[in-house]
Amino acid sequence: MTPSELRRVAEANAALRNILLRHLDVPDVRPSAIDGLYLVRREDSSSSDRCFERPLASLILQGSKRSVLGTQEYYFKENQCLVSGVDIPSVSSFLDASARHPFLAIFFSLDQQILTDLLLDMPPDSTPPPPEEGSLSIAEADPDFMEALLRLARLLDKPDQIAVLAPMILRELHYLLLTGPQGHVLKRLYAHGSRNSQIIRAIALLRNGLGAPLRMEELARQVGMSLSSLNRHFRRLTGFSPLQYRKQLRLYEARRKMLMENERAATAAFAVGYESVTQFNREYKRMFGEPPHRDIQRRQHACTGRQETSCA
Numbered sequence: 289m290t291p292s293e294l295r296r297v298a299e300a301n302a303a304l305r306n307i308l309l310r311h312l313d314v315p316d317v318r319p320s321a322i323d324g325l326y327l328v329r330r331e332d333s334s335s336s337d338r339c340f341e342r343p344l345a346s347l348i349l350q351g352s353k354r355s356v357l358g359t360q361e362y363y364f365k366e367n368q369c370l371v372s373g374v375d376i377p378s379v380s381s382f383l384d385a386s387a388r389h390p391f392l393a394i395f396f397s398l399d400q401q402i403l404t405d406l407l408l409d410m411p412p413d414s415t416p417p418p419p420e421e422g423s424l425s426i427a428e429a430d431p432d433f434m435e436a437l438l439r440l441a442r443l444l445d446k447p448d449q450i451a452v453l454a455p456m457i458l459r460e461l462h463y464l465l466l467t468g469p470q471g472h473v474l475k476r477l478y479a480h481g482s483r484n485s486q487i488i489r490a491i492a493l494l495r496n497g498l499g500a501p502l503r504m505e506e507l508a509r510q511v512g513m514s515l516s517s518l519n520r521h522f523r524r525l526t527g528f529s530p531l532q533y534r535k536q537l538r539l540y541e542a543r544r545k546m547l548m549e550n551e552r553a554a555t556a557a558f559a560v561g562y563e564s565v566t567q568f569n570r571e572y573k574r575m576f577g578e579p580p581h582r583d584i585q586r587r588q589h590a591c592t593g594r595q596e597t598s599c600a
Contacts, residue, residue, distance in 0.1 A: 293431045297367055300434035305349045307441045308392050315390070320444055322454045328393040330382040338576070340540040341378045345465060346370045346395035347429055347437060353391065355380040357424055359527030364426045369433065371470045373398070373477040374423040375491055376526060377536050394441065400488070402462045403478045410466065423477060423484075423525050425470040433464045486511045487525050490518065494534050498541055498560045502534060539575050542568070546584045553580040 289297070312318055312327045317337070319326050330337075330351075341357070352365035356379045357372065364370055385391040440457040443450050466474055477484045490511045494502075507530065508518040522530050542556040551559070557568035572580050 289428070289431070296431035297429065297434055300431065300438045301349055301367060303438050304347075304394060304434070304441055305392055307438075307444060308349060308394060311444055321447055322440065322443060322450055324397040324399070324458065325440065325454075326395050326397075328391070328395065330385050330391040331387045333382055333385045336379060336381045338379045339377075340537065341372055341376050343373050343375065343398035343400070344371075344395050345398060345461070346372075346393055347434070349392040349394060351385055351389065351391035352383045353380055353393070354383060360422075360424070362424070362426060367429050367434075368426055369429040369470070371398075371425045371427075371465060371473055372423060373474055374488060374526060375495065375537075376423065377540070394437065396437075396440075396458065396461065398465075398474075399458070399462065400478065402459055403466065403474055404480065406459075406463055406466055407475065407478060407480070423473065425473040427469045430464065430468050433461065433468060436461050436464060483513075483517075483521050484525060486513055487518075487521050490522060490530065491526075491533075494530065495537060498534070498538050499558075500561065502531075504530060535571065536575070538562070539572055542572070543576070543580075543583070546580060547587060553584075556580075 308327050308329070311320065312329045315329050315331045317326060317328050328346075347369050348364060348366050350366055352363065355362050355364075355370075358376045362370070382391040436457060440454060440461065443454055443457075465471060476482065477488060479485060490507055490513075493507060493510060504518070505515055508515045511518065513521070519529055522528070522533070526533055528536070538560040542551075542553075542560045542562075545551040545556040545559060546553060553569070553572075554565045557565050562568040569579055572583070576583050578586070
């Protein structure tokens with residue numbers, strides 16, 4: 289970057305940190321008043337976050353983070369942007385975070401409809417994409433992107449303007465991602481008729497049908513792929529087979545139901561398609577390290593006294 293661009297990045301970072309600290313005075317992952325925009329503050333480097341990420345763009349404002357996304361490990365730091373184009377399991381820890389120097393980040397959910405609409409409106413890209421494939425990218429944040437994100441965050445202090453201006457700025461942010469250094473990831477995923485778009489369709493079907501029996505042949509038929517091709521491309525994009533991926537989806541959704549909707553373990557297990565509570569308890573402990581009731585009690589206790597909407 290040029291000295292001018294570096295100065296713009298530093299100024300946008302400082303302003304974004306100021307907004308985040310004013311709106312988030314305790315460690316939390318909190319949805320903001322702007323639909324799809326989240327604020328993150330962490331102060332304990334010994335703790336970790338485990339969740340099933342939706343497609344998102346995340347910008348670190350202070351500190352650094354280690355994340356295992358799917359089956360790959362990543363490190364990213366201040367002024368770097370992570371773009372994740374598919375729903376994927378995530379385990380993250382925050383390096384050197386403390387009360388005096390908290391980890392700070394801001395992220396927003398990616399909207400598939402906005403991305404596909406923009407791609408239809410944009411001229412064909414004649415630049416060959418990089419050879420690597422996948423659904424994730426980490427890069428230094430572009431100053432235009434950071435300044436647009438700052439304009440969005442400033443609406444938190446102007447709530448009467450959110451309904452009109454936030455959708456326009458979010459669309460601009462999606463455009464900047466598509467035209468920026470990480471755009472090749474999103475273009476590869478959301479280009480109409482591509483193999484990756486078929487896998488994204490398969491992911492949506494898996495997520496929307498957790499409680500129903502799964503026949504892999506039927507899933508392959510619904511997305512217009514052979515069974516072998518579905519398995520191969522699904523694993524390449526997510527790191528998991530469709531069956532492994534679905535198991536994680538079910539466990540995370542059951543956990544959410546217990547934590548956020550106060551469902552009993554058995555009720556949550558049946559809701560996501562388990563027929564045996566014993567099997568559910570066994571797989572839950574293998575995934576999260578504790579039986580369901582103990583894990584949920586610990587997490588609810590950790591959230592006591594904080595106005596959190598999610599402890600994930």
